[in-house]
Amino acid sequence: MYNDYYGMTRNTFDKQQCTEEDFFPCRDIKETSARLKYLIRTRGIGVITARPGLGKSYGVRCFAKGLNENLYHVEYMCLSTINVMDFYKGLCRILGISEKGGKTSMFRSLQEQIWYMYKEKSQPLILVIDEAQYLCTDVLNDIKLLMNQKYDSLNCFTLILCGETYLHDTLRKPVHEALDQRVAVRYNYKGLADDEVGEYIRHKIIRGGGSREIISESAINAIHGYVHGNPRLIDNLMTDALNIGDQMQKKVIDEEVIMAAAANQNPFMED
Numbered sequence: 233m234y235n236d237y238y239g240m241t242r243n244t245f246d247k248q249q250c251t252e253e254d255f256f257p258c259r260d261i262k263e264t265s266a267r268l269k270y271l272i273r274t275r276g277i278g279v280i281t282a283r284p285g286l287g288k289s290y291g292v293r294c295f296a297k298g299l300n301e302n303l304y305h306v307e308y309m310c311l312s313t314i315n316v317m318d319f320y321k322g323l324c325r326i327l328g329i330s331e332k333g334g335k336t337s338m339f340r341s342l343q344e345q346i347w348y349m350y351k352e353k354s355q356p357l358i359l360v361i362d363e364a365q366y367l368c369t370d371v372l373n374d375i376k377l378l379m380n381q382k383y384d385s386l387n388c389f390t391l392i393l394c395g396e397t398y399l400h401d402t403l404r405k406p407v408h409e410a411l412d413q414r415v416a417v418r419y420n421y422k423g424l425a426d427d428e429v430g431e432y433i434r435h436k437i438i439r440g441g442g443s444r445e446i447i448s449e450s451a452i453n454a455i456h457g458y459v460h461g462n463p464r465l466i467d468n469l470m471t472d473a474l475n476i477g478d479q480m481q482k483k484v485i486d487e488e489v490i491m492a493a494a495a496n497q498n499p500f501m502e503d
Contacts, residue, residue, distance in 0.1 A: 234478035241441035243474065245467040247290075252297040254439045255290070256432045260421045264291040267417040268392065272304065272358060275387035277379070277414050279364075281397045282421030285464030288394050289362055291421075296360065305355045310362040316370045327357075339378070347381060350388040357389035365395035369407055376411045423461030432463065433470060447485040454490040458497075465497075472496050 235243055242249045255261060264280060271278040282288035296306045307326045314322070320338040321331045329341045350356045361367070367375075381388045393399065397420060403412040424432055430452040434444040451473075459465040472493035477485045480492075 234474040235440070237478040238437075238442050238446050238474060240437070240474075243471060244436045244440040245470040245474070247467070249440075250436075252294045254436070255294045256428075256435045258424055258428050258432065260286065260288075260419075260423070261291050261294065263419055264288075264421075265295050267419050268292070268295050271392070271417045272299075272356075272390050274416060275356060275390045276416040277391045277393065277411075278417035278419075279399060279403065279415050280392060280394045280419050280421075281399050283397060283423075283462075285462045286421040286423050287463045288421050292360055292362075292392060292394055296358070299358070303355060304358050305349055305353075306358045306360065308360045308362065312361060312363045312366040312371075314371065315368065316374055319371045319374065323359075339374075342378060343381065346378070346388050358392065359389060360392045360394065362394045364393035365399040365402060367393075372402075372408055372411055376414065379414065424463060424466075425461065426456065429456055429459070429461065429466065433466065436467075436470070445484070448487070450487040451485050451490045454487045454494075458490075458494050469493050469497060 235241065244250045244254050260282075268278060268280075280288050280292060296308075299306060309322060309326070311318075311322060317335060320335060320342070323329075323342060324331045324338055327342070327345050329338070329345055331338065333341075346357055375391065379387065379389075379391065400418070400420070402408065403415065430449075433447060433452060433455065437446060438444055455466065455469060458469060469490070470493075473485050473489050476492050476496065477489045480489065482489055
């Protein structure tokens with residue numbers, strides 16, 4: 233109902249209605265894109281980290297969406313709380329390889345398929361593993377082995393590990409020293425800068441078909457105090473604000489609406 237009230241066709245603050253084409257070119261998105269462009273040219277390992285809600289997965293997804301499907305084969309895995317055998321089976325499944333046989337058989341088949349995609353098909357694999365902070369030591373060790381081709385002289389595919397910031401601490405442990413040394417690209421999301429928050433909100437409103445004038449400057453200033461540059465918190469707050477503004481019959485979302493939305497997000501907040 234609030235979409236119609238504010239002249240919007242969809243709520244782009246809702247992740248289910250937001251597409252890769254709706255991305256806001258913030259500092260984090262630009263930095264991620266620049267680093268990953270370099271990574272896929274050289275192939276190897278990249279690590280993208282962030283605190284929850286800063287949009288690291290969305291940023292990588294937007295980057296992958298912009299790649300030429302004829303030049304790259306992108307696959308995404310997010311089930312990271314698994315053992316080595318489950319990891320191999322999952323990777324075999326998404327690459328269309330038989331899961332029959334033991335670990336050694338699957339490992340050989342995977343390396344052969346990765347080599348075929350790189351050398352014969354000229355469509356190298358880009359494997360994105362999300363929530364990588366949960367990967368166990370055994371899986372991380374085998375990921376390192378999978379990267380070995382031609383006596384460890386050639387990188388045949390690109391691996392992007394996405395996770396929360398403590399993924400870096402995991403990789404710096406002595407047991408993962410060899411894997412950590414292979415990381416060619418690292419980036420840790422910082423969140424929206426102060427001057428990006430307002431433009432992010434207005435960008436999302438416009439992408440949803442609304443006018444940038446449906447939110448006041450005072451409302452945007454109020455949002456700053458609640459979200460600390462976190463896009464997910466902004467999206468949650470703005471979804472509530474649109475709904476509450478509709479109920480209050482406010483043609484312009486003002487500071488009063490934002491305060492009501494913030495109280496709804498945090499019912500224990502003091503008046």
